[in-house]
Amino acid sequence: MLPVGNSKYILKVNKxxxxxxxxxxxxxxxxxATKKSGISAPTVSRIxxxxxxDGLVQEIxxxxxxxxxxxxxxxxxxxxxxxxxxxxGTTNIYGILAxxxxxxxxxxxxxxKLEEGFYKIMDQTAEIMEILxxxxxxxxxxxxxxxxxxxxxxxxxxxxxxxxxxxxxHDVDIIGxxxxxxxxxxxxxxxTRVMALGELCYGIGKKYKNFIFVNIGYGIGAGIILNxxxxxxxxxxxxxxxxxxxxxDSKIQCDCGNFGCLxxxxxxxxxxxxxxxxxxxxxxxxxxxxxxxxxxxxxAEMVANAAKKGDILAWNIFRQAAEYIGIGISALINLFxxxxxxxxxxxxxxxxxxxxxxxxxxxxxxxxxxxxxIPLLPPTFKLKAAAVGAVALVMDxxxxxxxxxxxxxxx
Numbered sequence: 001m002l003p004v005g006n007s008k009y010i011l012k013v014n015k016x017x018x019x020x021x022x023x024x025x026x027x028x029x030x031x032x033a034t035k036k037s038g039i040s041a042p043t044v045s046r047i048x049x050x051x052x053x054d055g056l057v058q059e060i061x062x063x064x065x066x067x068x069x070x071x072x073x074x075x076x077x078x079x080x081x082x083x084x085x086x087x088x089g090t091t092n093i094y095g096i097l098a099x100x101x102x103x104x105x106x107x108x109x110x111x112x113k114l115e116e117g118f119y120k121i122m123d124q125t126a127e128i129m130e131i132l133x134x135x136x137x138x139x140x141x142x143x144x145x146x147x148x149x150x151x152x153x154x155x156x157x158x159x160x161x162x163x164x165x166x167x168x169x170h171d172v173d174i175i176g177x178x179x180x181x182x183x184x185x186x187x188x189x190x191x192t193r194v195m196a197l198g199e200l201c202y203g204i205g206k207k208y209k210n211f212i213f214v215n216i217g218y219g220i221g222a223g224i225i226l227n228x229x230x231x232x233x234x235x236x237x238x239x240x241x242x243x244x245x246x247x248x249d250s251k252i253q254c255d256c257g258n259f260g261c262l263x264x265x266x267x268x269x270x271x272x273x274x275x276x277x278x279x280x281x282x283x284x285x286x287x288x289x290x291x292x293x294x295x296x297x298x299x300a301e302m303v304a305n306a307a308k309k310g311d312i313l314a315w316n317i318f319r320q321a322a323e324y325i326g327i328g329i330s331a332l333i334n335l336f337x338x339x340x341x342x343x344x345x346x347x348x349x350x351x352x353x354x355x356x357x358x359x360x361x362x363x364x365x366x367x368x369x370x371x372x373x374i375p376l377l378p379p380t381f382k383l384k385a386a387a388v389g390a391v392a393l394v395m396d397x398x399x400x401x402x403x404x405x406x407x408x409x410x411x
Contacts (some may be wrong), residue, residue, distance in 0.1 A: 016399070017037050027075050028073065029072070031071055032071075033048070060073055060074075076100055078099050081142050084146040084390075086147070088151075091111070091115055095132055102391050110127070115393060126359055133182075144185070145184055145397065146394065148189075150164070150174065150188050154236045154237065190223075196212070200230070200392070202388060205228070208338075209225065213342040214241065214325070216343065220241055222238055227377065268299070271317060274298050275287055275302075275313065279295045286311045286314075287306050329358065329361075330361065344382075
């Protein structure tokens with residue numbers, strides 16, 4: 001007989017295996033679950049019964065008979081359980097209430113009061129959470145937890161945002177602040193890794209288990225998925241792709257303090273700044289009219305629109321930014337040998353003007369033919385990628401049975 005500790009561990013492993021099998025299969029019978037899991041029929045039946053009791057699994061309809069009685073089919077109780085996902089951005093805080101399949105039930109957005117600091121932004125986040133919690137209660141659904149996508153260096157050991165150049169935060173404790181106000185499991189992670197997790201759980205992860213999500217927006221980051229798992233690094237800071245040096249003699253300083261970072265030269269902010277510097281030199285461009293003569297109002301979106309209209313200055317800035325991005329992605333491909341690259345973030349709204357030039361650089365700099373054939377894909381959830389990824393962050397904990405105690409407590 002196994003020691004009690006071992007038997008509890010094995011039961012949890014088996015329960016996790018069955019739950020994930022039901023989730024990934026969408027519909028499966030107990031007999032099929034027994035066959036595919038390699039776990040005994042009585043054990044599978046006990047586990048399924050406990051998952052039904054926990055409100056995570058439902059028994060519905062009848063499957064096809066293979067000689068005996070028609071089996072009852074099992075599925076996740078996806079529409080009975082909700083998750084809150086929040087994209088904590090520097091421009092807007094965007095929150096969604098979604099079911100376990102990331103179908104959006106309700107959404108709420110507020111402009112971020114960036115200049116008012118950490119605590120005000122947390123209060124704004126809490127207000128959005130309260131609205132979404134109320135919507136879940138109105139529909140009489142159970143809330144499994146809250147996920148947040150945050151720009152910055154996340155220290156997993158200390159469970160804090162150690163540094164966020166976008167927010168100008170140092171050592172802030174999101175869970176410590178929000179956890180006092182809400183009796184819900186709350187999780188957060190780096191925005192780009194969260195986006196990658198969203199793709200893994202609900203997007204291209206159905207086809208690829210090795211891919212990299214490159215996020216090009218206000219900043220630049222990379223979420224790296226290897227064999228179906230996100231790469232975290234020693235303390236959770238892997239993926240700071242925007243801070244590789246791509247121009248060693250650059251005089252453009254990044255918010256991190258270094259010069260010539262990819263983020264300083266090719267992010268949305270970097271593209272706008274490059275245009276501003278050129279206009280200050282007196283270079284002619286339709287951008288002057290687009291910004292009403294105030295070059296500080298120039299955005300990456302304006303530069304993209306000007307480039308599409310044939311403006312030489314804007315075109316050259318975008319071409320250079322795309323080349324820098326392509327150089328960086330080529331290095332990622334050579335390092336990690338992914339099956340696909342997802343190119344997301346606000347800057348990709350520029351469309352083929354960006355994608356074409358990035359592809360050209362990747363094809364020119366990749367090591368072999370296989371690398372050159374790697375698909376460069378848009379994000380499945382477009383500008384909602386971070387919020388959906390935040391839902392996936394909680395779903396990942398749910399499937400790993402990390403929320404068991406909370407869900408039983410709330411019954």
